[in-house]
Amino acid sequence: MVSFLHTADWQIGMKASQVPTVAETVRKARLTAAEQLMRIASQREVDFVLIAGDLFENNLVHNEAAHRVTEALSACSPIPVYVLPGNHDPLTEDSIYNRSAFKDYLPPNVHILRTFEPVAPVPGVMLLPAPVMSKESFDDPTTQFRIPPEMGEDSIIIGIAHGSLRIPGKFQENDFPIALDAAKRLGLDYLALGHWHSFYVHDDERTVYAGTHEPTGFDEQRKGTVAHVTIEARGSLPKIERLDTGTLSWQTLKCDVSGDPAHVVSHIKHEVSKVENPSSTLLRLELKGHAQSDDLQWLEDLEDWLKIRLLYIEIDKTQFVTRPIGKRLSKLAAGNPFLQSIISDLVDIAYALGRPIEDLPEDLANILGSDSQIIDDRLQDDLDRWGIQSEDVEEALRTLASIAEEVLS
Numbered sequence: 001m002v003s004f005l006h007t008a009d010w011q012i013g014m015k016a017s018q019v020p021t022v023a024e025t026v027r028k029a030r031l032t033a034a035e036q037l038m039r040i041a042s043q044r045e046v047d048f049v050l051i052a053g054d055l056f057e058n059n060l061v062h063n064e065a066a067h068r069v070t071e072a073l074s075a076c077s078p079i080p081v082y083v084l085p086g087n088h089d090p091l092t093e094d095s096i097y098n099r100s101a102f103k104d105y106l107p108p109n110v111h112i113l114r115t116f117e118p119v120a121p122v123p124g125v126m127l128l129p130a131p132v133m134s135k136e137s138f139d140d141p142t143t144q145f146r147i148p149p150e151m152g153e154d155s156i157i158i159g160i161a162h163g164s165l166r167i168p169g170k171f172q173e174n175d176f177p178i179a180l181d182a183a184k185r186l187g188l189d190y191l192a193l194g195h196w197h198s199f200y201v202h203d204d205e206r207t208v209y210a211g212t213h214e215p216t217g218f219d220e221q222r223k224g225t226v227a228h229v230t231i232e233a234r235g236s237l238p239k240i241e242r243l244d245t246g247t248l249s250w251q252t253l254k255c256d257v258s259g260d261p262a263h264v265v266s267h268i269k270h271e272v273s274k275v276e277n278p279s280s281t282l283l284r285l286e287l288k289g290h291a292q293s294d295d296l297q298w299l300e301d302l303e304d305w306l307k308i309r310l311l312y313i314e315i316d317k318t319q320f321v322t323r324p325i326g327k328r329l330s331k332l333a334a335g336n337p338f339l340q341s342i343i344s345d346l347v348d349i350a351y352a353l354g355r356p357i358e359d360l361p362e363d364l365a366n367i368l369g370s371d372s373q374i375i376d377d378r379l380q381d382d383l384d385r386w387g388i389q390s391e392d393v394e395e396a397l398r399t400l401a402s403i404a405e406e407v408l409s
């Protein structure tokens with residue numbers, strides 16, 4: 001029997017520039033979660049740890065980060081740790097794995113998988129590595145596995161690679177595409193993958209993404225994970241246990257703000273009160289709809305309330321408009337010929353589409369004059385050709401209103 005941890009995509013040194021005020025906290029969390037993961041390795045007394053690529057954000061991260069990582073990896077010593085270079089930290093000339101932290105100072109239990117040569121982490125187990133040598137590739141990394149001909153029938157065979165499974169609609173041809181039947185075709189007992197940040201077990205129950213140990217952004221709402229895998233013997237189905245390792249929680253709350261602001265606020269407060277660990281939660285609040293009035297004091301107050309409760313709050317207002325668009329825009333456009341001309345074009349388009357925008361033309365007619373109802377044949381042709389719909393114009397006006405408000409008010 002063999003027991004090991006499978007992890008990937010630590011992306012140490014990640015800039016976290018989308019959350020500038022807490023970027024340092026986010027960076028530190030990736031190390032804290034890594035340390036937690038190494039403790040699991042020791043506690044569970046696994047035979048070895050596999051890191052399936054993208055241990056680092058890129059090959060340019062600070063030396064200090066490199067040393068911190070090797071220090072963290074040495075914590076589970078003497079349990080061996082195998083590190084596969086991924087597309088973020090490929091084995092190129094300037095690879096981070098060529099620095100002294102990974103040469104002269106490498107802890108004895110840490111092994112960088114630099115070649116395609118099979119490795120035996122423990123007797124009876126054969127590890128087939130496919131280190132990544134470039135940022136992108138059209139080749140399936142698993143076709144590079146070298147299966148030794150003399151390998152005993154009893155050896156448990158584990159492949160380790162970094163890339164995207166060829167699940168229709170979920171991969172790109174230049175993103176290290178991996179055949180869905182690779183494990184079966186090559187006779188692997190387990191295929192440890194990295195690159196996708198969510199925990200995923202394929203239908204064959206042998207091809208697995210462990211997911212990142214700590215989420216990297218708002219689009220990864222799941223907790224960070226690691227896979228603890230045990231395989232009884234050659235040919236038996238692996239037992240895959242998913243463990244949580246994440247320390248920060250990235251959440252998105254979508255909210256329609258069309259109603260009474262008091263109700264909107266109480267709804268958001270209620271939702272936020274359900275958040276388990278607010279001080280380690282980053283929240284993106286996505287507002288959409290038309291607000292009832294131009295007075296947004298309630299939103300400023302709400303933002304302050306959220307700020308002191310949560311680690312980080314981001315309010316996405318790109319789909320949020322104060323009603324009416326026309327009134328707001330006309331106020332901003334008065335005395336701004338550039339903005340007026342953009343609005344005029346959009347109003348022309350709205351007319352050409354045969355569906356003037358609700359509450360827009362009347363308000364804007366005052367600043368634009370009335371000639372915007374003349375429809376140009378060429379404009380009509382262009383709209384047909386580009387497939388522009390009246391919703392697109394409304395969307396453009398909303399975006400314009402948001403930008404204009406940012407810039408002009």
Ligand SMILES: [Mn+2]
Pocket residue numbers: 053054086087088162194195196
């Ligand atoms: Mn990757």
